[in-house]
Amino acid sequence: MLWGIIFYTMEISCYFSAEIRHKQEKEADEFAAYLLVPEEELKKVRNIEIKDLAIFFGIPEEMVRLRLTIQREKRRSNT
Secondary structure, three states: OHHHHHHHHHHHHHHHHHHHHHHHHHHHHHHHHHHHOOHHHHHHOOOOOHHHHHHHHOOOHHHHHHHHHHHHHHHHHHO
């Protein structure tokens, strides 16, 4: 019985630890997106394909997509 309680406690601890790690990784990715693609620079480059933005900023396309998603969400929350 004691081993079951210990195992269950460890399992819950690992779950919450992984969830916290995931949240921290997401926040770090968003910070990097802001750092690598500043808002002022993003405003200057309208109507350009993602692959070209990635080349322009020297970052992966995935990071450009993340930054554009953040920008869209920010605009939605301000309206």
